[in-house]
Amino acid sequence: MIKHVFLTGPPGVGKTTLVQKVCDAMKSADVTFNGFYTEEVRVGGRRVGFDVVTVTGERGHLSRVGNESGASAGRREYRVGQYVVDLPSFESLALPLFRQVTGGAEGSRRVFVIDEIGKMELFSQAFIRAVRQTLDCRSCSLLGTIPIPKGRPLGLVEEVRGRPDVKVFTVSMCRLMCLG
Numbered sequence: 022m023i024k025h026v027f028l029t030g031p032p033g034v035g036k037t038t039l040v041q042k043v044c045d046a047m048k049s050a051d052v053t054f055n056g057f058y059t060e061e062v063r064v065g066g067r068r069v070g071f072d073v074v075t076v077t078g079e080r081g082h083l084s085r086v087g088n089e090s091g092a093s094a095g096r097r098e099y100r101v102g103q104y105v106v107d108l109p110s111f112e113s114l115a116l117p118l119f120r121q122v123t124g125g126a127e128g129s130r131r132v133f134v135i136d137e138i139g140k141m142e143l144f145s146q147a148f149i150r151a152v153r154q155t156l157d158c159r160s161c162s163l164l165g166t167i168p169i170p171k172g173r174p175l176g177l178v179e180e181v182r183g184r185p186d187v188k189v190f191t192v193s194m195c196r197l198m199c200l201g
Contacts, residue, residue, distance in 0.1 A: 022186060023186060023187070023188045024162050024163075024186040024187075025156060025162055025163040025164075025165070025181075025184070025186055025187045025188070026162075026163070026164050026165075026187075026188050026189075026190065027163070027164075027165045027166060027167050027181060027182075027187060027188070027189045027190070028040065028165070028166045028167075028189075028190050028191075028192050029166065029167050029168065029169050029189055029190070029191055029192070030169060030191050030192035030193060031169060032168075034192050034193060034194055035192060035194065036136065036137070036166040036192050037058050037059065037060070037136050037137075037166065039192060040058055040134060040136045040164065040166060041058065043134075043164060044076055044134060047132065052132060053130070053131050053132070054076065054131065054132035054133065054134060054164075055075075055076060055077075055118050055121055055122050055131070055132075055133055055134070056075070056076055056118060056122075056132075056133045056134025056135055056136075056164075057073050057074060057075045057076065057114070057115055057118060057134065057135070057136065058073075058074055058076075058134065058136035058137075059071050059072065059073055059074070059083055059136055059137060059139075060072050060073075060074050060080075062085075068086075069085060069086050070082065070083070070084045070085035070086060070104060071083040071084050071104070071141070073110075073111055073114050073115055075114065075118060076134060079114060080114075081107075081110045081111065081113065081114040082107040082110040082111070083106065083107060083110070083111050083141055083142075084101065084104035084105060084106045084107060084141055085104065085105055085107065086103050086104060086105075087103065087105065099141075099144040101140045101141050104141070106141045106144050108144055108145055111141075111142065111145065111148075112145055112147055112148065115142075115148065115151075116147055116148065116151060118133075119133070119151035119152075119154070119155055120151075122155065122158070122161055130160055130161075130162070131160060131161050131162070132161070132162050132163070132164060133155055133161055133162070133163050133164070134163075134164050134165065135152065135155075135163060135164075135165035135166070136165065136166045137165065137166040137167060137168070138152060138165060138166070138167050138175075138177060138178055138181065139167070139168050139175075139178075140168075140175065143175060143176075143177060143178075149177050152177060152181075153177075153180075156181070156184065156186075156187075165181075167181060167182070167189070169191075
């Protein structure tokens with residue numbers, strides 16, 4: 022039985038936009054949901070990083086170009102390309118959301134949104150544990166995004182792809198425009 026839905030596709034195709042549209046529809050239908058999405062941060066038209074944004078509008082750093090993340094001296098730096106991941110900021114915003122959804126009243130069905138399970142997020146072992154726990158939660162369904170396979174496989178992403186209770190849809194620009 023399919024319990025979780027994940028979207029995949031190339032960067033910039035509109036996965037986050039589609040997730041936001043689904044969140045708007047769930048809100049209109051009074052569906053109980055929580056979670057987060059990632060959003061580009063641009064300054065003067067130039068992408069300088071990514072923020073994690075909860076479905077209720079709280080915002081925190083996920084990453085910034087170079088040393089613009091505010092990383093303190095002596096702390097290990099996690100990098101993806103030109104971006105330095107701000108793990109404490111990400112974890113302090115995202116992890117409490119998981120506790121809220123998996124700790125709710127038994128019997129009430131809940132949806133949790135994760136945009137995305139990607140390289141930056143996977144530096145957090147606590148995030149990996151939380152995703153697995155939420156996937157196994159009987160009263161939770163996940164709506165998430167995962168990157169298309171490229172280069173070295175990402176363990177948790179491949180684990181998600183291989184689960185029998187997960188359906189992965191590939192998003193293309195054509196499909197997204199049709200939903201307009």
